[in-house]
Amino acid sequence: MKSFASDNYSGIHPAVLKAIQNANEAHEISYGDDYYTAKTQEIFESIFGKVQVLFVFNGTGANVISLKCCTLPFQAVVCAETAHINADECGAPTQSIGASLITIPTTDGKLTPELIKPFLSRIGNVHNTQPKVISISQSTELGTVYSVEELTVLCIFAHQNQLYVHLDGARISNAIAALGVSAKAATADCGIDIMSFGGTKNGLMIGEAVLIFNEELKKHATFYQKQSAQLFSKNRFIAAQFSALLTDNLWLDMAQHANNMAALLAAEVSKIQGVTITRKTDANAVFAIIPPHAVAPLQKKYRFYVWNETTGELRWMCSFDTTETEVRDFAAYLSGLCS
Numbered sequence: 001m002k003s004f005a006s007d008n009y010s011g012i013h014p015a016v017l018k019a020i021q022n023a024n025e026a027h028e029i030s031y032g033d034d035y036y037t038a039k040t041q042e043i044f045e046s047i048f049g050k051v052q053v054l055f056v057f058n059g060t061g062a063n064v065i066s067l068k069c070c071t072l073p074f075q076a077v078v079c080a081e082t083a084h085i086n087a088d089e090c091g092a093p094t095q096s097i098g099a100s101l102i103t104i105p106t107t108d109g110k111l112t113p114e115l116i117k118p119f120l121s122r123i124g125n126v127h128n129t130q131p132k133v134i135s136i137s138q139s140t141e142l143g144t145v146y147s148v149e150e151l152t153v154l155c156i157f158a159h160q161n162q163l164y165v166h167l168d169g170a171r172i173s174n175a176i177a178a179l180g181v182s183a184k185a186a187t188a189d190c191g192i193d194i195m196s197f198g199g200t201k202n203g204l205m206i207g208e209a210v211l212i213f214n215e216e217l218k219k220h221a222t223f224y225q226k227q228s229a230q231l232f233s234k235n236r237f238i239a240a241q242f243s244a245l246l247t248d249n250l251w252l253d254m255a256q257h258a259n260n261m262a263a264l265l266a267a268e269v270s271k272i273q274g275v276t277i278t279r280k281t282d283a284n285a286v287f288a289i290i291p292p293h294a295v296a297p298l299q300k301k302y303r304f305y306v307w308n309e310t311t312g313e314l315r316w317m318c319s320f321d322t323t324e325t326e327v328r329d330f331a332a333y334l335s336g337l338c339s
């Protein structure tokens with residue numbers, strides 16, 4: 001069954017699979033003191049500038065470690081209501097770090113200083129948890145992408161208020177491809193303090209990276225990683241995958257392809273009577289409402305999620321291995337159901 005359900009339904013890119021095999025030739029020092037980890041750290045630095053990289057198993061773990069680096073148990077993480085850390089991580093961040101979440105409703109998944117300001121009024125009041133970090137997702141869970149200017153304004157605002165900025169970058173590659181600027185310009189140069197760099201949604205078998213730019217936040221990071229059960233003894237196999245992904249711009253080409261497929265999908269389905277695209281297609285997600293009678297038969301042929309049961313809004317995700325033919329076939333099938 002073809003899938004537009006999630007970009008993590010996809011398989012492993014052949015270059016990544018080969019990198020795992022190549023790293024399997026000999027014994028290597030464990031827990032990240034190996035050749036592949038050192039080499040991949042260097043590659044990350046050539047792309048993002050000075051950065052500490054931690055390789056972890058998954059995006060939830062990356063978020064937990066990042067937020068742990070930023071907070072004490074009486075502090076709080078400010079995020080959008082739709083943020084993955086709030087909506088989809090089974091409470092892992094709050095359970096693991098002790099700090100609470102302050103969740104803010106948004107129209108497009110993006111936070112702004114104006115939206116955040118009212119939630120900072122009780123800083124210093126002993127009766128309230130103390131906001132210490134703003135957590136954003138890039139691209140957002142609603143498929144939108146913060147511009148470089150929006151990120152910069154948000155980071156300046158955060159730092160003026162003694163807050164850190166954490167970026168959940170499960171789909172940062174899609175966002176950077178959409179922005180068309182360098183990875184450094186889209187992250188560190190905007191003032192991001194700590195972030196995750198997604199792997200599994202862009203061709204890796206397993207693995208995400210935590211990238212730490214702010215020196216203060218590096219202090220305890222490796223200890224938090226180990227304590228969160230996110231330090232892989234055979235770390236070389238995660239690092240080697242990233243090495244393949246980051247070589248010759250593969251990560252960017254794959255993300256750009258996924259974005260292109262989403263743009264094509266949005267363009268094709270919007271021609272169909274009764275289909276409404278509900279959000280901006282900035283990256284690799286398409287949100288739409290279709291005639292209710294068409295949902296079940298469409299789901300029989302293609303996997304995807306109903307994003308909002310109340311409104312009937314659907315989410316279709318494209319990935320690095322989505323093909324143009326698959327997109328056109330999907331649109332044609334939907335068109336048939338709607339006519």
Ligand SMILES: Cc1ncc(COP(=O)(O)O)c(C=O)c1O
Pocket residue numbers: 057058059060061084085137140141168170171200
């Ligand atoms: C925005 C975002 N952040 C984090 C995650 C968590 O990733 P994982 O499932 O690898 O823990 C996801 C997964 O869907 C996600 O979409």
